[in-house]
Amino acid sequence: MLVGERVTLRGLRRDDLEPLWRFNNDLDVELAGGGDPPMPQSIQRLEADFDRQAAEGDRDGAWFAIEIDGAFAGQCGLFDFNETARTAQLGIVIGDKRYWGQGYGREAVNLLVDYAFRYRNFRRVWLWVHADNERAIRAYRACGFAEEGRLREHMYSNGRYVDVVYMGVLHSDRAA
Ligand SMILES: CC(C)(COP(=O)(O)OP(=O)(O)OC[C@H]1O[C@@H](n2cnc3c(N)ncnc32)[C@H](O)[C@@H]1OP(=O)(O)O)[C@@H](O)C(=O)NCCC(=O)NCCS
Numbered sequence: 001m002l003v004g005e006r007v008t009l010r011g012l013r014r015d016d017l018e019p020l021w022r023f024n025n026d027l028d029v030e031l032a033g034g035g036d037p038p039m040p041q042s043i044q045r046l047e048a049d050f051d052r053q054a055a056e057g058d059r060d061g062a063w064f065a066i067e068i069d070g071a072f073a074g075q076c077g078l079f080d081f082n083e084t085a086r087t088a089q090l091g092i093v094i095g096d097k098r099y100w101g102q103g104y105g106r107e108a109v110n111l112l113v114d115y116a117f118r119y120r121n122f123r124r125v126w127l128w129v130h131a132d133n134e135r136a137i138r139a140y141r142a143c144g145f146a147e148e149g150r151l152r153e154h155m156y157s158n159g160r161y162v163d164v165v166y167m168g169v170l171h172s173d174r175a176a
Contacts, residue, residue: 009064016072023095086123105139131163
């Protein structure tokens with residue numbers, strides 16, 4: 001469990017699944033998150049995936065539930081590990097829109113980046129984001145991420161083509 005001033009990152013619980021299902025079916029959240037076009041998700045599929053992974057035992061990799069004010073508000077994590085270059089990709093979705101734009105995202109990202117460098121010994125964390133997702137880009141910049149590249153009109157989202165921005169932060173950037 002990673003505890004910040006206002007945000008706690010912890011393991012996902014089964015009682016998080018109902019709000020998670022609502023977040024995953026919220027068009028605004030889906031469009032901001034990027035990636036695949038919006039698609040419905042049944043709660044049964046979410047529960048089945050959760051139960052299958054829980055039955056496998058072991059740990060949850062580097063995926064965390066985001067808790068704000070004691071309530072489940074979304075998920076974030078590290079994935080796509082490159083053990084040779086010591087890099088990991090970061091993903092985050094605060095699914096409860098009431099919490100957007102109040103500094104919770106940057107606190108969660110800071111906790112996660114600290115976790116990546118301090119506890120997992122990664123040296124670089126990177127991510128990609130829609131160029132028009134200004135809220136996310138500003139939050140990432142506040143955590144030390146810099147824009148490193150841009151794929152022009154690389155994604156089709158909500159009726160138009162948008163650039164994809166690659167951002168990254170090195171351990172040495174944070175130490176500086
Ligand atoms: C992206 C996300 C994690 C950011 O977390 P957050 O708590 O909303 O962000 P923060 O409050 O820490 O920072 C937001 C920044 O954007 C600004 N902002 C807030 N609302 C904005 C808006 N509608 N448009 C542009 N900028 C906005 C804030 O002023 C702040 O910047 P500043 O500190 O430089 O002034 C969160 O909004 C989220 O999960 N969104 C939906 C999914 C998503 O976009 N995921 C990222 C995919 S790459």
